[in-house]
Amino acid sequence: MPTKPKNSSPGRIGAAALDDAQQRHLIHRAKTIGLLMRHCINAGASMIALADPKSGMTLAGQCLVAALLGWSLYRLATQSHGPVVTAVDVASTIAICFGIPLLVHDPLFQLSNSAPQAIAGTAVISFAVSLPALLTFAITLVIAGAYAVGAAEVVGWGEVGSIRAVYYFALQWTTASLIRFMLLRVAAAVDQARRARESAETARAVEEGVRVFAREQMALLHDTAASTLLIVGQGVDLPANRLADQARRDLDILERGPWCSTSTPLELVSALRAVSNFARTRTVIEGRATVWLDGSIAHAVIAATRETLNNIDRHARAKQVRIVVGSESLSLIDDGIGFDQADVSRRHGITESIVGRMYRVGGSATVTSAPGRGTIVDLRWTPEAPLRPTLPEPMVLDRQIQRIRATYVFALTFYVVANLVTTVPYAASHTGHFVSQIALAAVAGTCALLALPGLENLCRLRIPVGLSALLMVMLTHSVVIVPPHMLGTQADWAQGGIGWCVVVLVLALRTWRAATILTAFWLTASIIELCLRPEVEAVTNLGYGTASILGVQLFALVFDGLMRDAAAEVGTEVAAHRELLISEKVAQAVAQEYRRRYAELIDSVVPLLRQLANGDAITGAVRREARAQSRRLRALFDQSTTFEHPLMQRLRLVVDAVESRHIDVAIKVSTELPYIDDCVAERLARSAALVLEMEMVSAQLVIGSAGQRLSLSLVCRGLSEPVNSAEALAAIVGDVVVSEDSVWCVFECAIGQ
Known part of the structure; x- marks a missing residue:
């Protein structure tokens, strides 16, 4: 008789797939965002450089930029994360850095936005977000070194120390790596919490699956073999061919093995x-x-x-x-x-x-x-068909998203403050109004700090108040403080700094709304710069700034939205894996339950059913055997009504462990069992388990109730030293009776305790 389920291997589906789901999704999203950010900005900067009539690029520089443009368009089309194409991305960035003498000729190029700075800075951020920190640290060092060498050929080796972009790369790598580290730490914590929850849910589902199987297997025996044997045992007048057909039907159903659900x-x-x-x-x-x-x-x-x-x-x-x-x-x-x-x-x-x-x-x-x-x-x-939920509970999913987003906000706020600290003093020293600029930067930093999680209740109008303050800072700085010819240069800290303050402040909004507000700030600053400085250089500078500053800021907003999507996708993926894992674990548990409890029982009635199916004459011996098997099945059906009782559920686990030691254990329920809570059931089952740890040949448990007391009577037979065993049990039970090689003890508890 087939008793095994189809081959299954839950390890292939389950643990590895569920263990790091949140981390895998976040890493994949980070790689995608890094790729899109890097190549969108590369393509934009390349097109601006090729279109700039005053760029001063040599023919070789134009070919280099055109090659980068073509490669970026190809990468945007394919979006591959393979190691080879990633290595080409790194190599192309290094080539641009070394090729700075072919791309620019103005020794003051590092004071304003430029194609090499946009390409190199974006590469540092995108690699740091999407790749391991040690690897990106080495990549950043190589990019910074190549940029310094390339720039030195233009500004002179004596001015290498004044190239601020090289130091800014360090800040960008530190911040991006910190964001990645914090997000992965939170994701790991989410995965750990999910594993614990999934383990508990799987255990409950398997337990419920086995209970459903037990009920259905009992009902199947009741409807087939028990019914047919009852007809034979009672001598019901049924045509031989009809009885044979019915026996063959029962054999066909029972020989399929354990009952299983199908959709x-x-x-x-x-x-x-x-x-x-x-x-x-x-x-x-x-x-x-x-x-x-x-x-x-x-x-x-x-x-x-x-x-x-x-x-x-x-x-x-x-x-x-x-x-x-x-x-x-x-x-x-x-x-x-x-x-x-x-x-x-x-x-x-x-x-x-x-x-x-x-x-x-x-x-x-x-x-x-x-x-x-x-x-x-x-x-x-x-x-x-009734379906189990395929998504995690909304409240759980919301908590996951909140934890990850809070980490992201903290990391971005750190970057905003660090950016202000590194750029404002330099700008203030070159444009004058030192105190005023420090004050404006302090206001901008305070507005960014309003975005920190936990401050919602302290300032319910923090977003409109913060945006209004940032707008005033930007207008004051651009119109009143900074000379027109310095707008868009490194002395104009507000060009990028205000935008990052806006980013962290509007993260709580929908992505499209946050992007609209951020873009509006950028357009306002650009219009002011073009009005005060109506030159071709200003247009070019704004183009590079749009690609390298606004582009990165928009990707920061999009990344926040994609993290929410990633959390939802993780919920769906984990639920799908959980369904497969539960199905396989239930199938294994059911097969084990079938072998343990029903296979021997079914094997005992199959020969009799085969005899009936063959159309053999029904003799008195056959009728007696049919009555005996029918009574045996009926007794089992009566016992099955107690299988859901908390005490019986725990005792069945104890009995299974004892029977695995080749000790025969019989359970008899003498009366209908009253309800008891789980703690009482656990205490009684644990006491019975302690007694059954002794070496014996067989044991019998009789469970019943009288009045307000529930009793569990336990008889252990075939003990080698019953007197010594009784003395050991007296400390656990109290009253113990010894008779020959047997020991009898009784556990009692008041119902409701």
Whole structure:
């Protein structure tokens, strides 16, 4: 008999895929953003340089820039993250830096925006965000060194120390690496929290899956083998060919191995016709000619119908049963003698095999009957199979996004403050108004600090107040303080500094709205510069600034939005992997449960069913064997009603461990068990486990209740030294009785404690 599920390997799907999901998604997003940022700005800077009539580039420089433009367009089209193309990106940046003498001729080029500075600075940031820190540290050193060598050929080696871009590369690398480090740390914490949650959810799902299997396997045995053996044992007059067909049906169902749920669509009406062929009572199917259902729902409806027909054959004395099929319902109507619905003798078949089955697939079943009035069984369902959620809880997802975004805001705010600290003193010393510029920078920095998480309640109008203050700083600085000929140069710290303050302040807004505000600030500053300095050089400078400053700032906003998307995608990916992992783990647990509890039981009835299926004569010995097996199954069905009890769930785990030591353990429930809480159940099960740790041949547990007390009686047989064992148990239990090689002890607790 097949008892194993299909080959499965949850390790292939689960742990590795779930362990670092958030980190993998963030790294992938960072690589994509870095690539787009690098090559969009490279392409923009290259086009501006080629279009600038006063650039002074040599023919070789034009070829170099044109090659970079072509490569950037190719990279934007392919968006590959492979190591070879990334290495070409690094090499092309270094080539631009070494090629500075071919691209510029003005010794003062480093004082304003330029193509080499835009390309090199953006490369430093984009590599630092998307690649490991040690690697990008080496790349940044090489880029800075190449830039210094190239610039020295233009400004002179004696002025290398005054090239501020080289120092700015260090700040850019430090900030971008810090952002990456902090985001990955938070992502790792999110992954760790998710792993813990996923582990708990998987354990609960597997536990529930095994419980569902146990109920369905019991119901399957009840509806097939138990029903057929009961007919034989009671000597019901049934034609030999009909009995053989029914036994063959039971064999076919049982030899498939453990019950398993499936969602493969199934046509209901044709399956109902096949089931009705085994009914002794005349059956008429009415209503819809075809109904396609999800497999799990269809199997539940078919099994509930089969059990209803079994009950009608055994008890109803009906002449006919009508099966009325609808798109979302099915009714079985017989004209038999009916029954009293308070009759507990029919409780298991109705409660588990009919009502319980429909409930477990999200449907319902109602049974209406009275003595002398026949019986109506109504089954109802929804067309779709019940689905587990495929996304993490919204609250959990929101917390993940908030943690990552808060880290991002802290890192960007650090960059904003560091940028002001490094640029403002230099600018103030070259333009005058030192105190005024320091004051304006302090206002701008304060506005940026308003974006820090946790300050929402302190200043509910922080965004409009902060934006208004930044606008005043920008206007005052550009119109009043900075001389027109210095606008757009390194003395104009507000050109980039104010924009970064705006970025951190508007991160809380939707991406499109934040980008609109940021662009409006940039356009305002650009219009002021062109009005005060209507020159071609100003236009070119603004073009490079748009590519290298505004472009990077816009990507910073987009990155924030993409992080939110990444968190949502992680939720979807993890949920999908979790579904696969749970399915495989449930299949393994079910197979183990089947081998442990049902395979031997089914093997004991299969020979008898085969004998019936072959059409052999039904002798007195066969009837006695059928009655014995039927009683055995009925006792198991009665016990199964207690399987959901907290104490029984824990005792089954204890018994499994004991039986793995080749010790026979029998459990008997003498009365209906009252409810007890998990703590009491755990205490009783733990006490029983301590007793069963002794070496013995067999043990019997009898569980019952009387009044307000629940008792667990435990008899251990085949002990080598029962007296010594009893003395050891007295410290745990109290009263212990020794008889020959056996020890008997009783655990009691008050119900409700």
